[in-house]
Amino acid sequence: MADPILQLRDLTKAYGALKVTDHVSLDVLPGEIHAIIGPNGAGKTTLIGQISGSLRPDGGSIRFAGEDVTHLPMHARARAGLARSFQITEILPAFTARENVALALQAKQGHSFRFLRNVSRDRDLNDRALACLAELGLSHRADLPAGILSHGEKRALELAIAMACEPKLLLLDEPMAGTGREETDRLVEVLGQLKGRYAMLLVEHDMSAVFALADRISVLVYGQIIETGTPNQIRASTKVREAYLGEEAA
Numbered sequence: 001m002a003d004p005i006l007q008l009r010d011l012t013k014a015y016g017a018l019k020v021t022d023h024v025s026l027d028v029l030p031g032e033i034h035a036i037i038g039p040n041g042a043g044k045t046t047l048i049g050q051i052s053g054s055l056r057p058d059g060g061s062i063r064f065a066g067e068d069v070t071h072l073p074m075h076a077r078a079r080a081g082l083a084r085s086f087q088i089t090e091i092l093p094a095f096t097a098r099e100n101v102a103l104a105l106q107a108k109q110g111h112s113f114r115f116l117r118n119v120s121r122d123r124d125l126n127d128r129a130l131a132c133l134a135e136l137g138l139s140h141r142a143d144l145p146a147g148i149l150s151h152g153e154k155r156a157l158e159l160a161i162a163m164a165c166e167p168k169l170l171l172l173d174e175p176m177a178g179t180g181r182e183e184t185d186r187l188v189e190v191l192g193q194l195k196g197r198y199a200m201l202l203v204e205h206d207m208s209a210v211f212a213l214a215d216r217i218s219v220l221v222y223g224q225i226i227e228t229g230t231p232n233q234i235r236a237s238t239k240v241r242e243a244y245l246g247e248e249a250a
C-alpha cells in the first residue's frame with residue numbers, strides 16, 4: 001500500500017476539561033477521498049483547524065507528504081501542498097472567475113499582487129486558469145465577476161483556486177453547506193470527476209454526498225474516531241449506528 005499523504009497520530013486538543021480531539025489517529029492515502037462525519041460538536045472543525053495549522057494541537061503528531069508538520073505555520077503547510085478550500089470570503093468579487101484563478105496561479109509562482117494588471121494580458125496564465133475552470137465545469141462563467149456567481153458556483157470557484165496551487169491534499173470543510181439540492185448534486189459530480197487525482201479530506205454533513213464520494217469514512221464522536229471503513233462498512237457498523245447514524249439512516 002502507498003505511504004499515506006497525511007498521517008495523524010494520537011492528536012489531542014482540549015478546551016479546559018473538554019477533550020475536543022481525543023487521541024485521533026488517521027491516514028489519508030494518495031488519491032483517496034476520506035470523509036470525516038460526526039454529530040454537531042464532535043470536533044470536526046477543530047480537527048481540520050489543527051491539520052491546516054490554524055489551531056495548535058496539545059499533543060500528538062501530523063505528518064504530511066513525509067514531513068512532520070505538527071509545528072509548522074499555516075503558510076508553510078500550504079506551500080508544502082496542503083490546501084484548505086471553501087472559504088468563500090477569499091474570492092475577489094469584482095474580479096472575473098478567470099482572474100481569480102489566474103491570481104492564485106500567479107501567487108503560486110511567487111509573484112505578488114503588484115503584478116495584478118498583467119494578469120489579463122498573460123496568455124499562458126489565462127489558458128491555465130481556463131483549464132482549471134473547465135475542470136470544475138465553470139468555463140461558461142469564466143468572464144463574469146465572481147461576485148455574481150451562485151453560491152454553488154462560488155464553491156466550485158474556490159475549488160478551482162485551491163487546485164491552481166497544485167495541492168497534494170485538499171481539505172474540504174463542508175463544501176455543500178448552504179447549497180441547494182441541485183447545486184449539491186453538481187458539486188458531487190465535479191468532485192467525483194476529480195477523484196483519484198487529488199487526495200481529499202472531506203468534512204460534510206450531507207450524508208448522500210459523503211456516501212457517494214468517499215472511499216473511506218471516519219466517524220468522529222466526542223473527539224474520538226470510533227470507526228474507519230468503506231461506506232459499506234460504515235453503513236453496516238453497529239457501533240456507528242448506535243452512536244450516530246441512527247436506525248433510519250442505516
Ligand SMILES: Nc1ncnc2c1ncn2[C@@H]1O[C@H](COP(=O)(O)OP(=O)(O)OP(=O)(O)O)[C@@H](O)[C@H]1O
Nearest residue numbers: 015016018020038039040041042043044045046047
Ligand atoms: N475556542 C473554543 N473554546 C472552547 N470550546 C470550543 C472552542 N471551539 C470549539 N469548542 C467546542 O469544541 C467542541 C467541538 O467543536 P467543533 O466546532 O470542532 O465541532 P464540529 O464537529 O465541527 O461541529 P459542527 O458539526 O457543529 O460544525 C464543541 O463542543 C465546541 O463547543
